[in-house]
Amino acid sequence: MKPPPFSYHDPRSVSEVINLLETLENPKLLAGGQSLMPMLNMRYVMPDHVIDLNKVEGLSYIEDNNGNLSIGGMTLQRDLEYSELIKAKCPLMYDALQQIGHRQTRNRGTIGGSLSHLDPAAELPSVCAAHDAVLIVQGPGGKREIPFSDFPVAYMTPATGMDEVLTGVEIPTWSEGHGYAFVEFARRHGDFAITSAAALLEIGQGGRITRASLTVGGVGAAPVRMTSIEEALIGQTGDEEKLRELCETCREIDALGDVYASSEYRQHLATVMSRRALVKAYKRANAAT
Amino acid sequence: MGEKRKISLTVNGKSYEEEVEVRFHLADFLRQQLGLTGTHLGCEHGVCGACTILMNGRSVRSCLMLAVQADGQELLTIEGIAPSEDEMHPLQEAFRDNHGLQCGFCTPGMLTTLLEFLDDNPDPTEEEVRIAISGNLCRCTGYQGIVAAALDAAQRLRDAKGA
């Protein structure tokens, strides 16, 4: 299990990256390497050129941008985990980060790498889906913004063009004191989730839900926003039986199935994780008001 | 021979300048080129954690990095943990006293991971220790001796700091 031969490039700027992407045959971008390196070691991918993004300047940052969080594509998961800004402004991501991989993988893994790899069970894509994040990609034609809802084009396939690179993520934040929860079922701590749910809630008068976001990961080919449930949640209180009833809709998700977990089991877990995430998020929202 | 690059780095306080094949992962570079075979390879796909080392104080899986990416970095491997030939680090002592190793193959990853963890969290709970080593597989011990060793080491390190 050793990587196949390739040429190695470590550009310093985004424009150099784009230039390399345009000119090289069969290149592959290397971010944190926590998914690409195993695939290289196993020779599941055989690039002729590896373009390492780790020395590109200006791609690692976490900033408060008028209520939006701006995060650089090469920001380490570890830096997100330890960021006070993330914890304060995007607690859902903080919640999710506790469940991503292991300390060693978070020390190398990046947000841009995770989004570009786009494993349907990965936590950060679900967080981005839940928050209606906007992804910034750069290519020969300059910058363009892709709403996360348009980002996955197929199973593990992002909308990034062949000569484009994901450079940043804009995350619209929710009001202070909003409810949030990232709940997942994985076989072991640190494993990719079999199924996860990310919930965001705002509540108003009488504890009624005024705004809701619910995303299910690990079930469909990409994170799925449960918009019908979100709509039905408006005006509801946190009554668990009602939530249980609403979450039954998750059984309709077009689900992946494999020898480890059938599609039916994943759909079932989706109902459970969704309800648990909503209950937890509601409690948190309630506690904050 | 494949493409090569010259890199310079520090490992266990010693500076190296080496030419390395760009496709070599860092673990192979340490083991084969620098002769630092204390870092072990158990899976080469980033799950078992035996190859964990510290890069600039942070634990990383050396099978999931190219050696060229360590250019200019400061690394610590198991060989560099003990303060001297005659003396072991409190974490190493605690591993011995608490039977935290049997075959010793996962030990390099356990020690390096826990070094970083105890630095981040000097007074952890048992559950926190278990989560900290969740990415390090051991087939011999059932982890109990390792967890005990980590908690014992935390105590020793706190005592040493307080003293």
Added chain:
Amino acid sequence: MSGWKVFGSRAKRLEDPALLRGQGQFVDDIKLNGMYHAAFVRSQQSHAKILNIDTKPALAIEGVKAVYSLEEFRPFLRNERLVVGLPSPSYKQELDRPALADNEVVYVGEPIAIVIADTRYVAEDAAAMVVVDYDILPAVSDCRSALDEGSTLAHTDAPHNVLAQFDMRYGDVETIFQNAPYIFKERIWQHRGGSHSIECRGALSFYDPIEDLVTLYSATQSAHTAKNILIDMLGLDENKVRVIIPDVGGGFGPKLVFYQEDVSVVLASKLLGKPVKWAEDRREHFISTTQERDQYWEAEIAVNKEGKILGLRGSMIHDHGAYTARGINLAFNSALIVSLPYEVPCYLMKVVLAVTNKVPVTPVRGAGHPQGIFVMERLLDRAARELGMDRSDIRSINLIKSDQLPYKKELKTRGDSPVILDSGDYLGCMEDALKKIDYYGFPSRQQKALKEGKYIGLGFANYVKGTGRGPFETVTIRIGPSGKISVYSGAAAMGQSTRTMLTQIVAEQLGGDLENINVVTGDSFVVPMGIGGSASRQTVTAGSSAFLAAREIRDKALKVAAHILEASEADLEINGQEIRVKGVPDLKVELGQVAHAVAGTPGYALPGGILPGMESTKNFMVDDLTFVNGTVAVEVEVDVETGKVTFRNYIIVHDCGKMVNPMIIDGQVIGGSAHGIGNALYEWMGYDEEAQPITTNFSEYLLLNAPEMPHIKLGHMESPTPLNPLGVKGVGECGVVAAPAAIISAIENALTPYRIYFDQSPLRPPEIVMKIKESMSLKSNK
């Protein structure tokens, strides 16, 4: 003995300092001048004819030194096959592995060719360029349908897919079952996976033309087995092969096997005149290292209305894989162990070993015993439930009591020696475990939890396991003029603290100074014969030999010292490196001086007519197994919505006789438990219908990690066995054997409100959830 006591103490391990500093020497750590690296071309097909192997594209790659298939090796092989099968009259065919695949590959991962290159990287590049033309054949994947009339054949030239068949029986099964008031039957699927030592296999060989000597460094559990097979295959003289076991990163069974890769590396190094190293990677380990796999049981228990067992009968189909890499022992162990701790008046188990197109099956830690124990404990749970009895009561009345020991079972071991339960207190162990887990307080805990919507359950299982398999393990002890004590043994160390264990036993007799003793294991040159590490045997066999040899040397040393000091032997004691007169500290002689006195000076007589050399070699002989026993009791919570099982409590009370080092024993039992928990809940080596492996990495095949592992509480009982002079029993497999039985029972107990029952291990969350759903839909249909 004054002042110290090392036998039985929690002495710190002698292995640790080097390992903690990264100074261990595992096979892959050894680097020799001019060394080449090997990679293997492996079958991607589970069953195919090989039409052609084209090595030219591979040989054209820069840095490639050679590519060998069986054709190139053939002229140098006296025997092309690895003849390893343990003897048994039950074989229906012999299926020995060829050194490399011949014209037919029979499992995915089977080595076809070895590629030698400057680096492993280039060797892998080249291996990918070797073109193998296959004519794909239908494959046998399921060991049950393998036995159907007209089934596809796993080997095209074989008469059928039956590797071996035997009945294990005693008593008048037919009559007893005919007249039994209650008979309960269970159909049980059991699966165990790979060993997955964190170090994979490895071999490094070099040939010394001056000495005409082949040396193999191997991560094996038996140096002498490897040596003997190499002698057989290569036609070498005994003194022209040396096998050395360096540090080994865990064995757990499959490293006991000698493999095609081992002989290929040796031959390649001989042909090239250069050291050749092969370090198995994890993917290779998944597909080419032996593993345990499936067993399908049908078993019936006959009981009377008081719950007394009248008899047990059934059948079992065992997936043997494509070749015999060890023998029938695994299935034999499973069938033998079922009834052991209980009084069972009659027994019949019909066993068939089926050949499939999968990697060969050989023992993994526990070696078939977990499966047999699982069957018995499931049947007892079932009978208790049907009869409305408490699970502990049915066990209490049927367990063999301590005053019945030694208890001769009407069964024979594979070597045809009687099965005699030698010592222990099975009932006492169970009662202690139940007390520790507060068994009798559990119903109220469970009721309370249920009110909170929590499903908690308690399960437990009893086990015995034969350990200390003979016939012997040689130990030689020598004291040189330096005063250092050297201990040599055919035993093999792969993480079980063998060095510390032997040192403690020897030190107890020879001065108590652990630092003064140097243990050499795993080198075929230092001891002519050896068996190695398996079947929880080395403390019993090598430990006893070490004890006897140390005692003999002690007597001799005291005799010589008495002569030198002009004192009576009875007044002498060994302390550290000195022999001194008790109470007169100045009257002393160094161990080194004593050794020197018997080392011989030309023309001078040895003192007191003593034989030369401060040395002793002992082969403690034992045929009977000594049986460890214990009880595992666990309390779990089942998340009925996800199927997740978490542990609330995990107790083991066990009895392994005298304890050489309780710290090491705790480590063995707890470590074995982790393996058993993995077998019950996580580990599954999957194959598809074409016998293609589908779990070939650690994301697909799950090993237990620290957060999922419970903190285990141990209780020790210490019933010395009369079968060896130390009173010790083996402990390496204790933790694993009863874990699945106890855990599955606990899960079932937690789900009592759903009235669902489980007949399998492993049991995974989707299966639990599906069973619950079925039960609920049945209820709602009523």
